[in-house]
Amino acid sequence: MTELLKILQKIMPKEMSALSRRYTLLHTIRLFQPIGRRLLSQKMRISEKVIRTDTELLKSEGLIDIVFAGMTLTEEGARVLDSLQELMRPLEELDKVREGVQTLLESQELYVVPGDSQNNQEAFKELGKEAARVLLEHLQGKSTVAITGGSTIRKVVEAIPFQKAPSPFPKLMVVPARGSLGNNAKIQANNLVAKMAERLQCRYRLLNLPDNLSRKSLDSVSQEPEIKEVFSLIRNADIVLFGIGIAERMVERRNLEPSVMEEIREKRAVAEVLGHYFDGQGNIVSTSCSIGLRLHELEQGGGYPIAVAGGADKAEAILAVRKYLRRGALVIDEGAAKRILALAAGSKTL
Incomplete structure (x- = not known):
């Protein structure tokens, strides 16, 4: 350039x-x-x-x-x-790079911003701005938007302009796609939901539960009326905004049991989306006890998906979950896009 x-x-x-x-x-x-x-x-x-x-x-x-x-x-x-x-x-x-990646991933809508978020904060900011623009284009007055946590989604939220009163989205609802995880409150879904609602001047609901409950605990709390109501909003969301994680980083962030962490590593997981871990061939090798939206619900045509991931180091993870990126919008950066094409060129299985 x-x-x-x-x-x-x-x-x-x-x-x-x-x-x-x-x-x-x-x-x-x-x-x-x-x-x-x-x-x-x-x-x-x-x-x-x-x-x-x-x-x-x-x-x-x-x-x-x-x-x-x-x-x-x-x-x-x-x-x-x-x-x-x-x-x-x-x-x-x-744009030629974008077309090559779009053909490879068979994405419905693909947006590529210049730069590499892996080592450039300005590029990371631009990634957030582009994803925010895509999100705003798809918002409807009565939409329900479910969002995950993470540093990438935080950039998206921070790029949403503060709306002037009266709000253009008074009936919009923002909810977390999953429960909170880890100790970094700044990137937890609940916190990002509240910040997005503040910027859009709209309604929101929180899911005040950890992401990694046991099956017994999950079955128990799922029957609580307030939790059931939030679950219903999440699973009927019109738009789902989510990031794509590198498995090793997410294993550390989720504070999983040592035996589970060892299993995920032994199976060479490279990607994580909505609590599901994938190996390099796109096989699900582990699934956490999910609080909120499940991957199969997204795949089966639930809300409109907007996936966001930046940096050359995210390329392998993006390729691993490409089956779930065909519908909706995918927002990535130049670094990820070029690395995706390089990985594809070097592998006969892609």
């Missing part, structure tokens, strides 16, 4: 993301014109809602025409597209 683009990315990351998307949109229209919104959405693999917003803006600027047969580029639109080519070439290279 040129020095100018790096500066622009730092100063106005949201605008640069929109510029890249609209540039690609204009380029796609040029290739397939006349083209309708639905087909354009399929080719770009982004939602029709985003396509509608962008095309209406481009039409108002005189860059495209929208007629019965579909959308076409205007003379001015073609001129603008040609003028942008040199500037956008580095971003096009990132």
Whole structure:
């Protein structure tokens, strides 16, 4: 990426993301014109809602025409597209990386931000901002949003702008996808739920239970009316925002029994999602006694999933759980994306 683009990315990351998307949109229209919104959405693999917003803006600027047969580029639109080519070439290279990963993972919607969160806090921030943008685009007035804990989801919450009164989401409900775990309160789901609700000025409910209860204790507390009510909200959530963990880190964070930790390590787990541990081939090798949302509920078409993971060191974990990333949105960074392609190129089993 040129020095100018790096500066622009730092100063106005949201605008640069929109510029890249609209540039690609204009380029796609040029290739397939006349083209309708639905087909354009399929080719770009982004939602029709985003396509509608962008095309209406481009039409108002005189860059495209929208007629019965579909959308076409205007003379001015073609001129603008040609003028942008040199500037956008580095971003096009990132877009090629995104397309390669999207094809590999078969993701419904994939977003890739520049940089590598593994060793760059600015990139980590941008990852959070992009995921927050995707979340806000999918919010509806009466939505229920279930979120997990973790440092990545914390970045997403911190990137959500504070809404001005009166709240645009007075009937929105935010709940933790799972019980709390570990001793770091700053990244526990309950804490992040309260912070998200504060920013969105909406309702929320907490799940005041540890994540790792015994089966007997879990069966007992599940019958409490207040817990049952929160469970119902979680399992009927419209949107599920979650991170993808590296198994070894999550084993330490969850304070598991030594025998369980040893088993997970012996089975060479590399990833963790919603209390499920996966080996490098995507097999579930261990499952914690879950409080809240279960993986099969997400797989079977529950809420709209938004998965977020950044850093080259998360690539193996992302590949391990890719079966569960096909539906909904996946937000990653350049470091993870390039490492995913490198791992895939070096393995005949991927």
